[in-house]
Amino acid sequence: MSKIINIKAAARGKAGKGAARAVRRTGLVPGVVYGDKQEPQIISLTYNAVEPHVQTGRFLSTLVDLEVDGNTVRAIPRDVQFDPVKDRITHVDFLRLGKDARIAVDIQVHFKNQEASPALKSGAVLNVVSHTVSLYCPADFIPDEIIVDLTGMQINQSVHLSQIKLPDRVTSASREDVTLCAITAQAKEEEVVADAPAAADVPASNQKAPDAAAAPAAGGKAAPAAKGAAPAAAAAPKKK
Structure with missing residues (x-):
């Protein structure tokens, strides 16, 4: 009270x-x-x-x-x-x-025994839906708080106000069964590993131009082949 x-x-x-x-x-x-x-x-x-x-x-x-x-x-x-x-x-x-007045008041909701929930111990998340609940009670008997015990709670379980034992002469002021909390699995972040771009994927503007020494200038002689390189194919004879 x-x-x-x-x-x-x-x-x-x-x-x-x-x-x-x-x-x-x-x-x-x-x-x-x-x-x-x-x-x-x-x-x-x-x-x-x-x-x-x-x-x-x-x-x-x-x-x-x-x-x-x-x-x-x-x-x-x-x-x-x-x-x-x-x-x-x-x-x-x-x-x-x-005398004997009854009123609707908003009462704070507190959660205890998180460490006794297997789901929360394994990394699940407690989603608090309602921090307060509206209760209808005698004016001379107003609860200090509503306690939600999370002992044994598993993933995908939720707690509604109808599951909480309220004090005598105290009832919910809402027509709906208020959801107090729910336990959900923690979302895992996807690791994205970027592959190195293939040569064909490199834009033309970024591709390295051939070495000038390897390409013969107009009217000039071709650069000597590198040592150990395969001999060039013989030119086909001209027909007379």
Whole structure:
């Protein structure tokens, strides 16, 4: 079960973009609390009270006890907005939770015992399909994580959410059976060995011209044959 964090907030009377900008100019973060069939409540929070929880990466699946001017409101963060340039938190939405409320939350998926998978030990690849899964659960019982045990996994095997034993009162919020991961064989790189080009394949522009000494000049004598070369064939006699 996720732990419950406490954040102090203050009620503010005015809503709208102008009022929110005025709150941000004072260094505070504007927010709103809605749900549970009650009127939305406009609040402001100190930046340092919110930012460390946002940085954990689990803020949107964490229960919060908001202390608003002495009253405690059980809620869960539903949206965090950031400045596109400065990347600072500019607004936070909270969903008020009533008694026995059930909500859909995104829970992180973690994988363990990779070393106990014969496929992964032999060089196969673990392809993670879903890093988070949407679960429907009681507001006071939100799982911290979903664990996928890879022990004994072979090549071409996959794991779906239906194969994971979920905690009591926790079900999938998706109508489909979500694929969490799959193990595939590692692709082997083909080694290409380039053969040396044959003489006939060499372009004419790159072929070496015959030695000038071997070809007789016009009107001149032919160069003497190399020592050991076969004698040239005798010329045929001219007919009279």
